[in-house]
Amino acid sequence: MTRHHMVIRWLAIALATTLGATTALYAAQQQQLVVYHWWTAGGERQAMQVIFDAFTKKNPTTKIVDNPVAGGGGITLKTVLLGLLAAKIPPDTFQSLSGAELKQYVDGNYVAPVDDVWTAQNLNANYPAVIGKMTTFSGKHYGIPMNAHRANWLFYNTKLFKDLKLAPPTTADDLIAAAKRIKAEKPGVAPIAIGTREKWPAVFLFDVVLLSTGGPDVYEKFYTGQLDVKTSPELRTALEKYKDLIPYLYEFHGAKTWSDIAGPMAEGKMGMMVIGDFAAGLLVQAGFKEGVDWDAVGFPQKPQEVFLMIVDTFVRPVGAKHPEATTAWLTNLTDPQVQGTFNIVKGSIAIHKAVPDSTYPDKLHRTASATFKSKRIVPSSIHGVLAPPAFLSDWQDILTRFLYSPDVNRALTEISDAMTLDKVTESGNWYWAK
Numbered sequence: 001m002t003r004h005h006m007v008i009r010w011l012a013i014a015l016a017t018t019l020g021a022t023t024a025l026y027a028a029q030q031q032q033l034v035v036y037h038w039w040t041a042g043g044e045r046q047a048m049q050v051i052f053d054a055f056t057k058k059n060p061t062t063k064i065v066d067n068p069v070a071g072g073g074g075i076t077l078k079t080v081l082l083g084l085l086a087a088k089i090p091p092d093t094f095q096s097l098s099g100a101e102l103k104q105y106v107d108g109n110y111v112a113p114v115d116d117v118w119t120a121q122n123l124n125a126n127y128p129a130v131i132g133k134m135t136t137f138s139g140k141h142y143g144i145p146m147n148a149h150r151a152n153w154l155f156y157n158t159k160l161f162k163d164l165k166l167a168p169p170t171t172a173d174d175l176i177a178a179a180k181r182i183k184a185e186k187p188g189v190a191p192i193a194i195g196t197r198e199k200w201p202a203v204f205l206f207d208v209v210l211l212s213t214g215g216p217d218v219y220e221k222f223y224t225g226q227l228d229v230k231t232s233p234e235l236r237t238a239l240e241k242y243k244d245l246i247p248y249l250y251e252f253h254g255a256k257t258w259s260d261i262a263g264p265m266a267e268g269k270m271g272m273m274v275i276g277d278f279a280a281g282l283l284v285q286a287g288f289k290e291g292v293d294w295d296a297v298g299f300p301q302k303p304q305e306v307f308l309m310i311v312d313t314f315v316r317p318v319g320a321k322h323p324e325a326t327t328a329w330l331t332n333l334t335d336p337q338v339q340g341t342f343n344i345v346k347g348s349i350a351i352h353k354a355v356p357d358s359t360y361p362d363k364l365h366r367t368a369s370a371t372f373k374s375k376r377i378v379p380s381s382i383h384g385v386l387a388p389p390a391f392l393s394d395w396q397d398i399l400t401r402f403l404y405s406p407d408v409n410r411a412l413t414e415i416s417d418a419m420t421l422d423k424v425t426e427s428g429n430w431y432w433a434k
Contacts, residue, residue: 031062033325036084036094037314038077039346040070043281047346051146054338055329062325067091085110090317092326098134098143098311101384103430106137111315113140114330121334126353130377134311134385137430143313146333147348150368151380152208152308154299155273155283157265158292160189170301172212172241175272179248182271191248193270195256196403199396203382205245205274206399207308210238212300216378223387224428229416236408243406253403262286266293274299276310280364281347296364298371306378307371310385311351379431388427394418 033055039048045068052064069077081094085108096102105111118124118141124132127145135143154175156168164185169175179191196202211219214234221227222235229235250261250270258275259282265273266288273279280296288294298305314333320326332338339350340359349369350359357369379386387395398414419425 034065034091036067036091040068050342055332092320092322093314099385117330144330145311145313149310149348151276153296155296157268168297172209190250190270193261193265193273194253195258195261196253201258202399213238223381224431225425239408306376310380391422391424
């Protein structure tokens with residue numbers, strides 16, 4: 001072989017090696033999935049790993065690039081995401097709540113429809129209709145949900161209730177009566193456990209009172225701006241009963257978060273607590289036993305028991321670099337087996353109808369699953385699910401102020417003004433669209 005031929009052969013080998021390395025690098029870049037989410041706490045992080053493991057098993061050549069961002073309810077993540085989306089450097093998928101929060105990303109043209117996944121997995125048949133409603137805007141689906149939390153649980157200390165021969169409350173009036181009894185006979189016990197340092201637990205408590213006084217129709221109309229706030233008898237009654245509860249709240253609630261007072265409730269230092277089912281996981285992890293130290297019932301049960309729902313979704317961002325991986329990720333979320341395993345760890349319930357109630361090892365989540373399938377599902381106001389985020393921010397301030405200065409007429413005026421300023425009627429029209 002001549003020197004000339006040797007040089008040509010060497011160059012050919014070098015070129016092939018370079019092209020091979022470039023192709024491999026390009027392939028590696030294609031075989032990625034960049035995920036942003038806020039499930040960073042102990043049980044949440046473990047639950048997220050369930051999804052990762054299932055996805056990797058089905059897509060072994062795709063590398064997950066995990067970007068967890070801590071912050072309750074995704075508050076910090078949303079700030080980070082808006083910067084990325086505005087700069088047109090979106091991840092391949094990210095977490096959002098359904099409803100009003102998801103609508104913000106749709107309105108900003110930051111997310112693309114997911115109707116292909118919805119249709120391929122027959123989700124109209126496999127998910128409750130309200131799930132579709134909470135992810136549909138202008139006739140198109142924009143999110144793939146996989147779990148639901150129930151917000152309207154009344155947790156209570158079982159030993160205290162047994163000692164006082166109290167039955168779990170079923171209405172707002174029952175709640176007030178039980179609180180009075182606890183305060184009278186157990187003066188060292190705070191009747192209602194609540195921590196309002198983050199403000200939103202005050203809304204959780206108000207919401208169950210409104211459901212008790214007005215029912216689900218009034219609830220939905222209130223949070224979407226369909227009520228005349230100043231003249232609604234149901235809303236006035238709800239604020240009056242909420243006022244009646246204030247003397248029975250844990251005295252130092254403003255200095256505590258919801259997680260600070262769950263344990264004292266289970267220990268018997270506090271009597272009852274209105275919170276979502278995520279509190280059950282915290283109590284179990286702390287060593288408190290369901291049915292022994294604490295128990296929970298859906299609340300209220302009259303005039304109508306509902307499943308007050310918070311739904312997490314993942315989306316398909318506009319301009320995602322790895323669209324095939326995004327589609328595979330969204331499809332994986334709809335798998336009933338993945339949903340069942342994930343939700344056991346997460347402390348929520350699956351929304352796929354094929355996941356049986358018996359999937360869950362504890363009574364609370366078996367009950368939640370059965371209720372989800374048999375009772376009316378109502379979107380929760382909180383965390384931007386039903387209420388527009390701008391109004392929700394103002395509403396939390398109004399309600400927190402009411403806890404310290406409970407003037408019903410002033411509160412009604414403030415609510416009305418905030419709804420006008422935040423254009424709640426206009427913002428809430430999506431919920432009533434056919």
